Amino acid sequence: MQSQRSQDDSSTPAAPAPSTATATPWAPRDERFLATLQESKGALSIAREYRGAFPSMKVRDVLPLGGLGQADAPWTAASIIGPSHQLQITRSGESSPHLLLDIPLDPPAEILSMAWDPAARTLYLSARGTLWAWRYSAPKTIEPLVDIPGATALYELLIDPQGLIWGGTFPLGAVFSVDPATKSVHVSSQFASDSEYVRRLTMDAKGQLWAGTGALNPRIFMFPRTATASRIEIPLPEPLESGFITAIRAGTSKVRVTTDGRPDVFELNSNSRTWTRKFRASGWVRTPSSTILHDDTYYMAQGTDLIAYRGDGTAKVAEVATAVGATLHLSDSGPLLSAATTDGFSLSPIPEASERGEQPADVSLEPGRFKVQSILAPTDSTLYVGGFMGTGIAGIDPDSDARWHSPDALDIVHQVENMISVGADRLYLGTYSWADVISCDTRRRDDVSSYERIARFSTNYDQSRPFGLATNSSSLFVGTVPNYGRSGGILAKIDTQSNTPEWVLDGGGKGFVEGHSIVGLVADDEHVYGTTSVRNGSGLDDTAGPAQIFMLDIAAKKKIWQTSPIPSTGALYTPKLVAGWLLVADLEGINIIDPRTGLLEAKHQISPVLNSSQRPGWNSASLEIMGDGHQVAHCAGGTVTIADFITGASSRVEHGGEQDDKLGPRIAASPTGRLFAARGADVVEISL
Numbered sequence: 242m243q244s245q246r247s248q249d250d251s252s253t254p255a256a257p258a259p260s261t262a263t264a265t266p267w268a269p270r271d272e273r274f275l276a277t278l279q280e281s282k283g284a285l286s287i288a289r290e291y292r293g294a295f296p297s298m299k300v301r302d303v304l305p306l307g308g309l310g311q312a313d314a315p316w317t318a319a320s321i322i323g324p325s326h327q328l329q330i331t332r333s334g335e336s337s338p339h340l341l342l343d344i345p346l347d348p349p350a351e352i353l354s355m356a357w358d359p360a361a362r363t364l365y366l367s368a369r370g371t372l373w374a375w376r377y378s379a380p381k382t383i384e385p386l387v388d389i390p391g392a393t394a395l396y397e398l399l400i401d402p403q404g405l406i407w408g409g410t411f412p413l414g415a416v417f418s419v420d421p422a423t424k425s426v427h428v429s430s431q432f433a434s435d436s437e438y439v440r441r442l443t444m445d446a447k448g449q450l451w452a453g454t455g456a457l458n459p460r461i462f463m464f465p466r467t468a469t470a471s472r473i474e475i476p477l478p479e480p481l482e483s484g485f486i487t488a489i490r491a492g493t494s495k496v497r498v499t500t501d502g503r504p505d506v507f508e509l510n511s512n513s514r515t516w517t518r519k520f521r522a523s524g525w526v527r528t529p530s531s532t533i534l535h536d537d538t539y540y541m542a543q544g545t546d547l548i549a550y551r552g553d554g555t556a557k558v559a560e561v562a563t564a565v566g567a568t569l570h571l572s573d574s575g576p577l578l579s580a581a582t583t584d585g586f587s588l589s590p591i592p593e594a595s596e597r598g599e600q601p602a603d604v605s606l607e608p609g610r611f612k613v614q615s616i617l618a619p620t621d622s623t624l625y626v627g628g629f630m631g632t633g634i635a636g637i638d639p640d641s642d643a644r645w646h647s648p649d650a651l652d653i654v655h656q657v658e659n660m661i662s663v664g665a666d667r668l669y670l671g672t673y674s675w676a677d678v679i680s681c682d683t684r685r686r687d688d689v690s691s692y693e694r695i696a697r698f699s700t701n702y703d704q705s706r707p708f709g710l711a712t713n714s715s716s717l718f719v720g721t722v723p724n725y726g727r728s729g730g731i732l733a734k735i736d737t738q739s740n741t742p743e744w745v746l747d748g749g750g751k752g753f754v755e756g757h758s759i760v761g762l763v764a765d766d767e768h769v770y771g772t773t774s775v776r777n778g779s780g781l782d783d784t785a786g787p788a789q790i791f792m793l794d795i796a797a798k799k800k801i802w803q804t805s806p807i808p809s810t811g812a813l814y815t816p817k818l819v820a821g822w823l824l825v826a827d828l829e830g831i832n833i834i835d836p837r838t839g840l841l842e843a844k845h846q847i848s849p850v851l852n853s854s855q856r857p858g859w860n861s862a863s864l865e866i867m868g869d870g871h872q873v874a875h876c877a878g879g880t881v882t883i884a885d886f887i888t889g890a891s892s893r894v895e896h897g898g899e900q901d902d903k904l905g906p907r908i909a910a911s912p913t914g915r916l917f918a919a920r921g922a923d924v925v926e927i928s929l
Contacts, residue, residue, distance in 0.1 A: 266887065267820035267870065274822050274833050275843040278884055278891045285883060285894035288928035291642060295611040295628035295635045295922070297323045301352065303579040303586045304529065305570050308359035309333070309377065312574035313590040314602060318357070318364050318375070322630045323609035324349030324922050328366065328375065328383065331604050341607055342375070342383050344368040348903065348921065349612075351630075356398035356406065356531045361421070365406055367395035372406065372419055387424050389417050397442040399531040401466055409439030409452060412780075416442060416452055416469060429469040432462050437780045438485065445491035445511065446535050453486025453498065456726030456780025461486060461498060463514070478507055478516040483703070483726030483778075490528060492537035499525070526569050526578075540569050547578070547591065559591050583649065584608075610922035618911035619662030623683075626924060627657025627670070634660075634670065636686075639915065639926065648687060653694050654679055658860070661710040661717070663737055669717055671707025675699035676721050678707060680740050695740040696733065702747055703727045705778060708859050709771060711762035712737065716795075718769050720759025722859050723778040728752060730759040732771065732793070746798060754791060754803065756784035760859050761825070763816040768801070769793040770823055770836065774812035776857045783857060788813040790825060790839055804839035807832055811857030819870035820886075826862040828852045828877045831884060847891050850878030865910040872929070874916050879903035881918055881927055894927055 267273075299322040309316035310333025319329045319338070327349070329338035344350055350368040357364050362377035370392040375383050389395060389410060395417075396409040406419045414431040416439055432439060432454055441453035444466070452462045459481050464472035477500065484501030496509040505519040524542040528534065540558070541548045547558045547569075558576075567580035569591070576591045582603060589601035611628030618624050623645070626635045633654050636645035647654060656673040663669065670679040676698035685691035698704040698721055709720025709730075717735040729752020733745045746753045753759060757773035764770070771791050775784040788811050791803040807813060807827055814826040816834075822842070823834040830847040834840065848862075855861060862877035873884045881904050882893045894904070904918045904925070911917075916927040 270821040270835075271886075273886045273889070274820055274824075276886075276889055278845050278847060278886075279889055280847075281890040281892040285881065285892045286928045287894065287925045289639075289926040290920075291624075291637050291639070291924040291926075293610040293922055294613050294616075294626045294637060294919075294924040295631055296608050296644075296646070297321065297611040297628060297631060298584060298606065298608045299323070299611075299630060299632070300581040300586055300606070302355055303568065303581075303588070304355050304357055304364070305572070305577050305579070305588065306330075306357050306359070306364065307572050307574070308362065313577075314588070315577075317579075317586075317588060317604065318355060319586060319604070319606055320352040320355060320366075321606060321609050322351060323611045323628075326607045326609040327352050329606050330375075330380070334602075336603060337605050338607060340380055342381075344373060344383055345385075346371075353394060354396055354398040354408065354530070356400050358400050358404065358421075360404070363421070365398055365400070365421075367398055367408060369393060370395065370410075372398075372408070374421070386421060387419055387426050389419075389426060389428060391428070392417070396438075396440045397530040399442060399444055401444060401448065405466070407442060407444075407450065407466070409442050411440075412437040414439060414454065416450070418466070418469075427469075432472065433458070433460070433474070441486045441489045441530070443489050443491050443530055444533055445496070446493050446533055449491070449511075451489055451491045451496055453489045455483070455485035455501075456778070457483050459484050459486050459500060461489060461496075461509075463511070473514065475509065475514055478519070479503070483724060483780075485725065488525075488527060490534060490539070492534040492539075495537040497539060526567055528569050528571060532571050534571070542567070612922055613907070613919035613924060615657045615659050616907050616909040616917055616919055616924060617660040617662065617668070618909040618915065618917055619668065620665065621911050621913055621915070624909065624911075624917055624924065625660055625668065627660065630656055632656075634668075634681075637924065639911070639917070645686075647692070648689050651689050651692055653677070653692060658706050658708050659710050661712060663712050663717070667737075669710060669712075671710055671719065673706045674724075676702075676704035676707050678717070678719055678735065693740065696735060696742050698731060698733065698745070699724060702731050702745065704731055706859065708758075708760040709762035711764040711769065713764045713766045713795075715766075716743070716764070718762050718764050720753075720762045720771055722758040722760065722774075722776075723752070725778045726780045727778040728756050728781055728784060729777075730754070730757065730773075732759055732762075732769070734795070744798065754789050757789055758859060761813065761815045763818050763823075764795075765818065767795060768836075769795060770816050770818070772813035772816050772825055774857050774859055776812060776859055783811060787811060788827075788857065790816070790823075790834060792836065792839060802839040806834060806839065806841035807844070807852070810852035812859070812861060814860070814862045815864045817864050817866050817873075819866055819873070824864055824866075824873060826864040826875055826877065828855060828862050830877075830882075831864065831873060831875055845884060845891075847875060847882045847884060847893070848877045848880055849895075850880070854878075861906050863906055863908050865908050865916065867910050867916065867929075868914045872914075874908055874910065874927075876905035876908045876918060879905065881905065881908060881916075883916075883927075883929065 330340040436454035585606035587601035615627035633647035706722035761772035
């Protein structure tokens with residue numbers, strides 16, 4: 242264990258100490274927090290496991306496997322979000338999957354796209370920066386085909402008429418092609434210097450490819466597949482400073498495009514490369530990226546009617562059970578409509594007629610598990626859990642292991658980045674991707690009306706993730722990460738009696754701390770203390786320099802000090818006030834800050850991870866105060882360490898060696914001092 246005292250810096254303006262009373266057994270600014278910690282010989286252990294803390298059934302994609310089974314009811318491949326049961330193969334006429342498969346990566350990676358080659362009877366999948374293959378001839382395995390150098394995510398796979406596989410990339414901002422026979426890979430140059438993403442890709446009947454970029458200045462590019470360098474840039478008719486092309490589909494002479502935050506479809510004449518019109522996107526029925534459209538027909542859902550728009554006229558295709566949110570799969574054997582259901586998906590053939598189509602065949606998929614994104618232990622009877630890519634919140638009774646989930650009809654709670662409790666019956670949830678803050682009365686947690694969105698910081702402030710949450714006796718404070726391609730988080734104050742925002746500080750659009758995300762907050766009745774990360778919204782480079790800590794006078798709405806006490810890191814996390822000190826986490830351990838000045842008084846390096854070992858994050862380390870601060874729990878790099886500042890000892894529990902068993906980074910302490918940690922899709926209790 243290493244501890245380090247700083248030298249006093251009289252040039253930093255002093256501020257009053259925090260007004261919260263110091264709990265026994267501590268003296269004000271207790272010197273024991275500055276003493277060197279000694280590693281205990283006894284290690285901590287995992288006392289209890291809560292498997293599958295957040296069950297999931299969220300279908301990412303459904304793809305008919307043409308050529309397998311019946312023409313009007315082929316085999317299907319469904320991908321679900323989460324680390325388990327990621328790929329589910331269902332045979333013709335069956336109502337449940339025949340095969341359940343996972344991408345063989347540790348930790349698990351999401352399947353972002355799928356493309357089916359009926360000639361090769363091979364399903365290609367993208368996960369992380371690798372192209373994978375599932376083959377009908379070897380159905381019980383998913384095998385890696387090739388890695389795409391430099392890519393960490395692959396999007397929108399499609400197969401061209403020569404059998405080459407294409408896709409978009411992050412962070413290369415390029416497209417790639419793969420010859421599956423030779424496994425040769427070609428990666429284009431970056432499409433634009435300010436674009437790290439190519440998320441959307443389609444091919445027209447002439448063999449030209451159309452790509453959509455982001456996160457800064459999203460636009461589209463057209464190029465022949467035989468010459469990716471000969472591309473033509475086409476700006477949007479209504480430019481965006483940041484965001485993404487959300488869909489792009491090319492026909493014979495028309496290209497239709499949608500973008501972030503707009504309800505319109507923009508239509509381009511692909512011959513003259515001029516924008517001709519726009520129409521409302523509501524009800525637009527998507528077709529998979531690998532589908533080559535041999536005419537300019539597009540489909541819209543109007544109630545239960547599926548409408549084909551051909552040229553200047555329209556034609557009702559069929560009356561269907563559901564079309565909104567569905568996908569139309571076009572093939573030589575006729576169109577098929579797939580749509581997600583509460584427990585899987587439906588698939589139905591669509592006759593080209595005005596009568597009602599055939600009843601859909603329903604498939605019940607095996608539920609998976611979401612990775613734990615956030616946890617909170619506000620009482621001893623319920624542990625609340627938010628899931629990565631999940632909707633709503635889940636609950637666990639830590640004694641009986643009884644499970645609970647928020648109502649299925651709840652549609653305002655998306656991925657929960659952080660949670661905080663006020664009193665015995667109120668939760669506040671900070672959710673992605675609109676930087677929403679949700680209030681929940683836990684006495685009526687099974688009632689949809691008990692959940693209320695009280696703030697949305699994406700609309701006026703371009704924010705996406707509320708990681709910093711703190712309360713005092715009257716207010717909730719929110720610190721955020723900006724949206725894709727943006728820099729600078731906000732600091733907001735919400736009155737907890739009326740649940741109304743009172744003010745937002747955004748530095749004139751540059752961020753409350755210019756160019757920094759606000760990822761941690763703690764407050765007393767006079768001051769808010771915050772920690773930052775130089776990690777910006779996705780798709781934008783990190784801001785240069787170290788992370789910041791600040792102190793704000795709440796009444797005056799002005800900073801008292803702002804410092805960079807840890808020059809070795811671009812991110813500091815989960816500030817806590819205890820014993821007259823401000824404790825702040827980094828990857829290496831616990832930093833003791835003088836809250837009057839913002840200066841570092843001691844650093845306890847108790848983690849095996851170095852700040853320099855990882856890119857600064859938004860949520861890579863955390864602290865929890867146990868009871869009156871007798872013990873402080875630190876989590877980073879898969880390790881939980883308990884620092885006891887009365888005995889001067891520290892104890893550690895590490896994950897079991899597999900990445901999927903990695904602990905954290907979120908931990909939670911109950912009012913009675915029980916400690917819980919996330920571990921992949923599970924939650925564990927740490928024996929103290």
